Amino acid sequence: MSALLSSLDTPVALLDVPRMQRNIQRMQHRINELGVRLRPHVKTSKCLPVIQAQIAAGASGVTVSTLKEAEHCFAEGINDVFYAVAIAPGKLDQALKLRRNGCRLSILTDSVVAAQAIVAFGQRHDENFDVWIEIDCDGHRSGLTIDDPSLVEVARTLIEGGMHLRGVMTHAGSSYDLDTPEALQALAEQERRLCVSAAERIRQAGLPCAEVSIGSTPTALSAQSLQGVTEVRAGVYVFFDLVMHNIGVCRADELALSVLTTVIGHQQDGWIIVDAGWMAMSRDRGTQRQREDFGYGQVCSETGEWIDGARVTGANQEHGIITLATGSQADITARFPIGSRLRILPNHACATGAQFPDYHACDAEGAIQTWSRLHGW
Amino acid sequence: MSALLSSLDTPVALLDVPRMQRNIQRMQHRINELGVRLRPHVKTSKCLPVIQAQIAAGASGVTVSTLKEAEHCFAEGINDVFYAVAIAPGKLDQALKLRRNGCRLSILTDSVVAAQAIVAFGQRHDENFDVWIEIDCDGHRSGLTIDDPSLVEVARTLIEGGMHLRGVMTHAGSSYDLDTPEALQALAEQERRLCVSAAERIRQAGLPCAEVSIGSTPTALSAQSLQGVTEVRAGVYVFFDLVMHNIGVCRADELALSVLTTVIGHQQDGWIIVDAGWMAMSRDRGTQRQREDFGYGQVCSETGEWIDGARVTGANQEHGIITLATGSQADITARFPIGSRLRILPNHACATGAQFPDYHACDAEGAIQTWSRLHGW
Secondary structure, three states: OOEOHHHOOOOEEEEEHHHHHHHHHHHHHHHHHOOOEEEEEOOOOOOHHHHHHHHHOOOOOEEEOOHHHHHHHHHOOOOEEEEOOOOOHHHHHHHHHHHHOOOEEEEEEOOHHHHHHHHHHHHHOOOOOEEEEEEOOOOOOOOEOOOOOHHHHHHHHHHHOOOEEEEEEEOOHHHHHOOOHHHHHHHHHHHHHHHHHHHHHHHHOOOOOOEEEEOOHHHHOOOOOOOOOOEEEEOHHHOOOHHHHHHOOOOHHHOOEEEEEEEEEEOOOOOEEEOOOHHHHOOOOOOOOOOOOOEOOEEEEOOOOEEEEEEEEEEOOOOEEEEOOOOOHHHHHHHOOOOOEEEEEOOOHHHHHOOOOEEEEEOOOOOEEEEEOOOOO | OOEOHHHOOOOEEEEEHHHHHHHHHHHHHHHHHOOOEEEEEOOOOOOHHHHHHHHHOOOOOEEEOOHHHHHHHHHOOOOEEEEOOOOOHHHHHHHHHHHHOOOEEEEEEOOHHHHHHHHHHHHHOOOOOEEEEEEOOOOOOOOEOOOOOHHHHHHHHHHHOOOEEEEEEEOOHHHHHOOOHHHHHHHHHHHHHHHHHHHHHHHHOOOOOOEEEEOOHHHHOOOOOOOOOOEEEEOHHHOOOHHHHHHOOOOHHHOOEEEEEEEEEEOOOOOEEEOOOHHHHOOOOOOOOOOOOOEOOEEEEOOOOEEEEEEEEEEOOOOEEEEOOOOOHHHHHHHOOOOOEEEEEOOOHHHHHOOOOEEEEEOOOOOEEEEEOOOOO
16 A cells, blocks of 8 residues: 555654665675675664565665564565674573574574583573674673684584584664764774684684674774675665764765654744654754754654754654754744745664554655554564 | 473573562552542553453553554454554554444644544544644653644644544653653643643643643652643553663562573673573663663663672673672683673563563562564554
């Protein structure tokens, strides 16, 4: 069933499908050229038609952030699924069930304790889990540094316990703090070098470590070489957003996700009140400490033209407050009358998407389909 | 079907039902004593058993932030529903349908233009909408100030157009910026006085204006008099949260909503990594500029005891980073081992609740029921 933009109630999450397709092609082409596989992170979209478009373009399996995403992907025929969050022992039951059903689910750990738990559970259930070891390449979050004595110990624990060590992985999350090509290239090289070195350390200890998985959208788009790497993971490139725009890895006309909203009022201080508050935009303020702070989002016309200086500078649950850099109250009220519509580009596509039960996916002809997305765990 | 805490997969949104019931009783009792009706704002919970508990305690109708909430409440037998966001003309069709089905839905406006749109639509469909006029009592968001010449004009437009002007309403949203009883009492009095004055201005113009609706949780709990007011609206009191705690209107042991999470790792700099990231907590940083910044949440033990100095200081999509004020790495790893569980109190209950498809509602005996909540529009 398809609809037209004018028939949609607001707020809705609009997906520009041609932009999305170009984003998918761009990343896939780049990673193909660098000679490795691309395993998209589906936590951004949590939406099957989006994931299917990534697979159709050449992706090798998927990365997920929850086991619910894994179950969803597997139910739709995607077999190679990497759950890229260090697994809590309590989730091994759910992981086992997926594998017993035929999913080639791989899991992640970064400690001897958790590796022992995986081994104990695996042995108890006669299951040889596919396991990755997480490497910390930038002090950003989790993982083992390459000089941590536990690194080889975790590998040994898994392998001697009968598990299949699939490889090492890292995520250069600190790439979100950068905004020059030079710094991004340097971090991409650091991500590659440290993760490949971690694999080497394990191999030097006489243990097999076949794969090296790295990635974040900014480093994936900045890497000059992926020597020694076997796969790249990236997520937000599929839609891009204002944070990525500030980092410098996409143009404004590559942002595929926006929120369609309606003007519901004006205030004398030049505010335009719209029906997209933080419940629609999310509370993500990812551009706050970047080169340009977009508030809760950049305002565009209903058809998508960027309106210079127009931003959502305040948000309550169902009220967004848009301010303009210039313009008298009378001008603003005339230009953005009650009932008129705007589009808002989000800071962070993963966070804004999560506020909606579905995307309204708009094709090149303007026909709109409803694509549902996962919510919860 | 009921479960036990130990059987739940994490992350989940836990609701302490005895605390919630006490919060409901406390507000209802207070508003009863002040001699007016309480119309709870259900945008906090979006959950039927919670709303039913509020009605059972004596609430008169409900306030909603979306027409989807209105439809949901009406389907469950709640007839008096106030949609307290200035209505976009495009939503009048949906409002009409509710009214034609028998719902006493009332709507809101704060401009002549929107009032004219309501009148035109109402006349076209032979429907006399119940309409409130929004008053701006603190420059916080939307509404007409009492000296705005449009105030009487909006009232006249509605009444002469055949609509039923139900009354005036305001919301002292700036109460969230305060944290002393004196300042809160003063703002509560300002909210009352200005909204009552707005009604008086309309009456002085010879127009009927029966009702005066005010409210926010902090002002509702601080008002010394509600003379001239007919009803109070408040929402977040039903669960309370860290923002309310910082404002000073609740104790820590009144916070009814928390997120149950599992420890999935540790880092050498003293971080505890848990499986509740911003997808679980939301990106709401409401305590950032308050007297105490709780990061993404205050950490408690699995059974709910507040752990001094333990906060979620960083959050990625499915990773929360907990730091402690003191303690060596070895102490922290021993005290919070992988697989152990914690509860996190949220900054903002409305935002955190929205991240979950349901609450896990825990009664005094520890039995847990799943209560679904609305998502989307």
